[in-house]
Amino acid sequence: MSAILEDFRRLIVPALAHWNHPGFMAYFATSxxxxxxxxxxxxxAVNPNGMLWKTSPASTELEQVTLGWLREWIGxxxxxxxxxxxxxxxxxxxxxxxxxxxAKPGEGRLVMYASEQxxxxxxxxxxxxxxxxxxxxxxxxxxxxxxRPAALAEAIREDLAAGRRPFxxxxxxxxxxxxSVDPIPAIAAIAADAGIWLHVDAAYAGxxxxxxxxxxxxxxxxxxxxxxxxxxxxxxxxxxxxxFYTRRPEVLRETFSLVPEYLRSAExxxxxxxxxxxxxxxxxxxxxxxxxxxxxxxxxxxxxxxRAHTSYARELAALIDAHPGFERLAPAPFSVVCFRYKGSDDxxxxxxxxxxxxxxxxxSHTVLDGKVAIRLAIxxxxxxxxxxxxxxxxxxx
Ligand SMILES: Cc1ncc(COP(=O)(O)O)c(C=O)c1O
Numbered sequence: 404m405s406a407i408l409e410d411f412r413r414l415i416v417p418a419l420a421h422w423n424h425p426g427f428m429a430y431f432a433t434s435x436x437x438x439x440x441x442x443x444x445x446x447x448a449v450n451p452n453g454m455l456w457k458t459s460p461a462s463t464e465l466e467q468v469t470l471g472w473l474r475e476w477i478g479x480x481x482x483x484x485x486x487x488x489x490x491x492x493x494x495x496x497x498x499x500x501x502x503x504x505x506a507k508p509g510e511g512r513l514v515m516y517a518s519e520q521x522x523x524x525x526x527x528x529x530x531x532x533x534x535x536x537x538x539x540x541x542x543x544x545x546x547x548x549x550x551r552p553a554a555l556a557e558a559i560r561e562d563l564a565a566g567r568r569p570f571x572x573x574x575x576x577x578x579x580x581x582x583s584v585d586p587i588p589a590i591a592a593i594a595a596d597a598g599i600w601l602h603v604d605a606a607y608a609g610x611x612x613x614x615x616x617x618x619x620x621x622x623x624x625x626x627x628x629x630x631x632x633x634x635x636x637x638x639x640x641x642x643x644x645x646x647f648y649t650r651r652p653e654v655l656r657e658t659f660s661l662v663p664e665y666l667r668s669a670e671x672x673x674x675x676x677x678x679x680x681x682x683x684x685x686x687x688x689x690x691x692x693x694x695x696x697x698x699x700x701x702x703x704x705x706x707x708x709x710r711a712h713t714s715y716a717r718e719l720a721a722l723i724d725a726h727p728g729f730e731r732l733a734p735a736p737f738s739v740v741c742f743r744y745k746g747s748d749d750x751x752x753x754x755x756x757x758x759x760x761x762x763x764x765x766x767s768h769t770v771l772d773g774k775v776a777i778r779l780a781i782x783x784x785x786x787x788x789x790x791x792x793x794x795x796x797x798x799x800x
Contacts (some may be wrong), residue, residue: 420765425785428794429767431579431607431739432782436639438699441639442692445740448711453686456674463675465690469697470646475633476702477605477612480625484652486677487644487689488540490590492524492632494647495573497655497681499528501584501629502571502600504658505651505758514562515571518542518550518585547584548771550574555591570599574627576620579740580769580778581733584608587623594604597625603630606645607742608737610712611638611713614706617737637712638705639784640696644689655680677724711780715791719779722795732771738781741771748775754798764794 423429423435435443453462453490468487488494501513506513513534517525519541538560541557559569572594574585587603594601603609603624611617611631625631629649634640649655660679663710668676678684700708720735723742743751755766755777769778775796781791 408570411764423783423785424765425783425787425790426762426764426794427783428779428781428786428791429765431636431780432783432786433642434637434639434784436643436697436784439641440560440640441480441523445544446530446688446691449585449688453688454459454678455676455800456502457668459767460674462686462688462690465688465694467675469693469791470648472697473632473646473693473714476705477535477609477621478618478625479621479648480632480650482650483648484645484650485648486680486694487686488631488636488647488681489526489643489645489689491522491604491631491633491645492527494527494645495522495524495602496528496630497647497659498573498600498602498631498649498652499525499534499568499571500532501649502602502660503532503652504535505628505654506568507598511566511568513538513570514540514567515573516540516542516555516569517560517573517604518544518548518575518578520544520550520580520583521575522549522579522606523574523603525573526577527702542581542603550585550590552586552589552593554781555590559593559597559599569599573602573604574588574622576603577611577737578606580771580776582608582735582737582739583733584620584736587621587627589623591623591626594736598629601626603627606631607636609736610634611709613638613702614709615785617709617713621779634693634696636655636697637782638708639700639708640693644693651760652680664725666718708784709738711785711788712786715781715786715788716740717789719791719795726799731775732776740779741769741776742779743774751775751777758794758797761797764790766794 407443431776451459453459456463468722526539576589608620612621633645635642635644656679720740722730723731731742769776
């Protein structure tokens with residue numbers, strides 16, 4: 404074991420990207436908080452497989468308890484049923500599969516919708532379910548990268564007129580590039596009119612709704628058929644843990660329940676067998692790390708960190724706005740700031756490379772309105788104002 408550990412330090416650590424480093428400001432952060440690590444460690448130690456309620460009652464029960472707390476904290480109505488998936492991509496694939504089950508019967512190709520800023524996992528859900536990539540229609544966005552509801556309504560009308568069958572729309576609360584929030588109330592009204600499934604992808608920004616001043620993020624989400632939020636993004640839970648909610652669990656059951664004889668069990672009808680609601684049979688005890696995180700930080704503790712991160716982002720956005728050499732490319736409603744150096748795309752990519760090579764911060768990029776944007780995303784538990792200022796000084800240097 405000492406040789407293995409020595410090799411871990413010598414060979415593995417130098418080749419890691421240090422996602423736990425406070426200067427990690429690329430992508431959306433995921434931080435492994437102490438309580439989260441302890442929960443993960445204990446889950447590996449006791450190692451239950453929660454395939455059925457009876458194969459580990461604590462696993463299934465704790466999943467319901469923790470997702471019940473989180474549901475209350477982000478302000479979703481009590482009728483939402485929650486379960487844990489590994490990632491938001493898997494959760495969204497299950498949402499789209501349920502939407503297909505719930506679709507009105509009829510002839511014609513199934514069509515779904517999301518904004519052109521939606522995460523690629525929506526398109527991938529179409530691929531995985533055999534609907535094809537072109538089953539997704541990408542709806543244009545407004546000047547602040549939010550889906551335009553009038554364009555959605557128009558696309559649905561066109562598809563119906565052409566004999567296609569609209570069945571699902573995904574609204575994003577916190578898009579990957581700029582953290583823009585689609586107008587969920589207007590999209591919910593259009594989905595209700597058309598009789599199609601509404602899925603809300605709140606993988607990143609859903610966590611912000613824990614702080615009362617950010618409740619607006621999920622305004623209208625109570626009308627959704629399903630929603631996903633990732634505690635492994637902005638809630639200090641080690642990857643992987645994605646919370647999936649649906650107000651129509653019976654449609655998930657109809658889609659995925661298939662019980663061979665060796666898995667039949669005679670327990671109480673109240674006992675939930677999570678294998679009936681999705682593809683996997685085996686289930687890791689992920690709820691344990693979430694229980695540790697939610698209990699040790701509490702609602703106020705998590706809200707305080709989210710509040711701090713958003714305040715650093717606001718301060719950085721103001722510095723960028725005041726600097727003659729840089730310009731901001733999108734609003735910064737949460738903890739991500741998209742901006743560019745007033746030069747060529749190549750200058751911006753080189754600048755990111757220089758900052759990353761310094762080891763002081765790690766940044767990524769996106770493309771907005773055809774231009775390369777530097778994307779600085781705050782979200783690590785260990786990141787302080789000083790780390791953000793250091794990244795800014797490195798960018799300016
Ligand atoms: C808005 C959004 N949805 C979904 C995902 C996919 O998340 P996961 O890695 O959990 O599949 C991401 C990833 O960054 C995202 O930004």
